[in-house]
Amino acid sequence: MAKEKVVLAYSGGLDTSVIVKWLREKYDYEIVAVTADVGQGETELTGLEEKAINSGAAQVFVEDIREELVTDYIFPMVQSGAVYEGKYLLGTAIARPVIGKRLVEIAEKVGAGAIAHGATGKGNDQVRFEFAIKALNPYLKIIAPWREWEFKSRSDCIEYAREKSIPIPVTAEKPYSIDRNLWHISFEGGILEDPAREPDGGMFRLTCDPLDAPDQPEEISISWEKGIPCAINDKELAPLELVMELNRIAGKHGIGRIDLVENRLLGMKSRGVYETPGGTILAFAHRELEHYTLDRETLHYKEAVALKYAELIYYGLWFTPLREALDAFIRTTQETVSGKIKLKLYKGNIVVGGRESQHTLYHQGMATFEADELFDQKDAEGFINLYGLPLTIKGMMNRKSRQGHEQEVAKN
Ligand code: ARG
Numbered sequence: 001m002a003k004e005k006v007v008l009a010y011s012g013g014l015d016t017s018v019i020v021k022w023l024r025e026k027y028d029y030e031i032v033a034v035t036a037d038v039g040q041g042e043t044e045l046t047g048l049e050e051k052a053i054n055s056g057a058a059q060v061f062v063e064d065i066r067e068e069l070v071t072d073y074i075f076p077m078v079q080s081g082a083v084y085e086g087k088y089l090l091g092t093a094i095a096r097p098v099i100g101k102r103l104v105e106i107a108e109k110v111g112a113g114a115i116a117h118g119a120t121g122k123g124n125d126q127v128r129f130e131f132a133i134k135a136l137n138p139y140l141k142i143i144a145p146w147r148e149w150e151f152k153s154r155s156d157c158i159e160y161a162r163e164k165s166i167p168i169p170v171t172a173e174k175p176y177s178i179d180r181n182l183w184h185i186s187f188e189g190g191i192l193e194d195p196a197r198e199p200d201g202g203m204f205r206l207t208c209d210p211l212d213a214p215d216q217p218e219e220i221s222i223s224w225e226k227g228i229p230c231a232i233n234d235k236e237l238a239p240l241e242l243v244m245e246l247n248r249i250a251g252k253h254g255i256g257r258i259d260l261v262e263n264r265l266l267g268m269k270s271r272g273v274y275e276t277p278g279g280t281i282l283a284f285a286h287r288e289l290e291h292y293t294l295d296r297e298t299l300h301y302k303e304a305v306a307l308k309y310a311e312l313i314y315y316g317l318w319f320t321p322l323r324e325a326l327d328a329f330i331r332t333t334q335e336t337v338s339g340k341i342k343l344k345l346y347k348g349n350i351v352v353g354g355r356e357s358q359h360t361l362y363h364q365g366m367a368t369f370e371a372d373e374l375f376d377q378k379d380a381e382g383f384i385n386l387y388g389l390p391l392t393i394k395g396m397m398n399r400k401s402r403q404g405h406e407q408e409v410a411k412n
Helices: 014-027 048-055 066-080 091-110 125-136 154-163 239-252 277-293 296-314 321-336 379-387 389-411
Strands: 005-009 030-037 059-064 114-116 141-143 177-180 185-188 218-225 228-232 257-263 269-275 339-346 349-356
Touching: 005 014, 005 091, 014 030, 014 048, 014 154, 030 048, 030 091, 048 059, 059 091, 066 091, 066 228, 066 239, 066 277, 066 296, 066 321, 091 114, 091 125, 091 185, 091 296, 125 141, 218 239, 218 277, 228 239, 228 277, 239 277, 277 296, 277 339, 277 349, 296 321, 379 389
Parallel strands: 005 030, 005 114, 030 059, 114 141
Antiparallel strands: 177 185, 185 269, 218 228, 218 339, 257 269, 339 349
16 A cells, blocks of 8 residues: 655755654655745755655655745735834745645645644744645644654754764754745844844845945836836846845845844744845835825825734735735735835945836925915815814813812812
């Protein structure tokens, strides 16, 4: 009889290499290793298939989902304006649902009954993977070895690997946990666990230290079509290329470093350091264009939606009715978010250089301090009287009760 199959979210690192062996021993599964290429880079991806087979996998898939990640996940997130706790551009969180989706698709293709992942029992990622799996195929069994096995640490894993002669990936031992994709790199744990200490400068990979950035500002422009970035310096670029190019430009100017103590979904605070160079520029420029094109009430309402949308992404609630409903709202708001934003990049900073849009609601004739015919200043008086009526009434009542009180005092 053929063995039951399990799809394993495989990264090629120590943990998932150990998991391959452990799953075979514990459950007697046939292992189908799946690696999603989300832009983590060549060093992580080369030799992966061989590595997986050597660790004991029966079949390996390396899936390039970069395009899908940018187009169907990251760009809608940019349109929403989502930023978690005012700083985190959600680089890890946004990649999880699309990885989960591909794991489910492959499980169904190969006829696997279960999906396993190497996320730990303390973090957000386990929740995000499993919510995606449950939403898309609730009949798949989920196995999270870190919540099940007796290993407590990396050194336990290494010991097990030695015992079972599992080839240990030769990557140098890192003093923190790293998650990289085309949108960002995250660093957590290890020496970063002390929030009183700044990260050591040698850690960063996508951005230079702002102090070492060029002494001359660089001017760039980003063009947008309905809230989607489509060109840099008037050169049209496909979504993936555009993000890569912005990563390069922003990284050169030391833009996009974030250091944050954030609230995890499971309740504890944790310290994370992130590099999101291109994303920082896109978020900035998109906000700028919205300020220029959206009416006041929509803009303000959208700020509230962005907070909720960021929570949904962070909490792994992507495949939900609420996210879809908010998308419908956001899509409508983006109809007029087209135009061009010029920026100056200088030593970790982004400064607005100019705005252009055929859809702008900015009307110089209305806003001007010069004489104009459009706006009758006399109208303002009636507006102030009516809009201020509640506070006028409240003021009258306050005075009346104070007078009553003073008369009381005078009588006694
Ligand atoms: N704290 C961030 C988040 O929850 C980053 C997580 C990084 N994950 C990892 N497996 N290294 O989204």
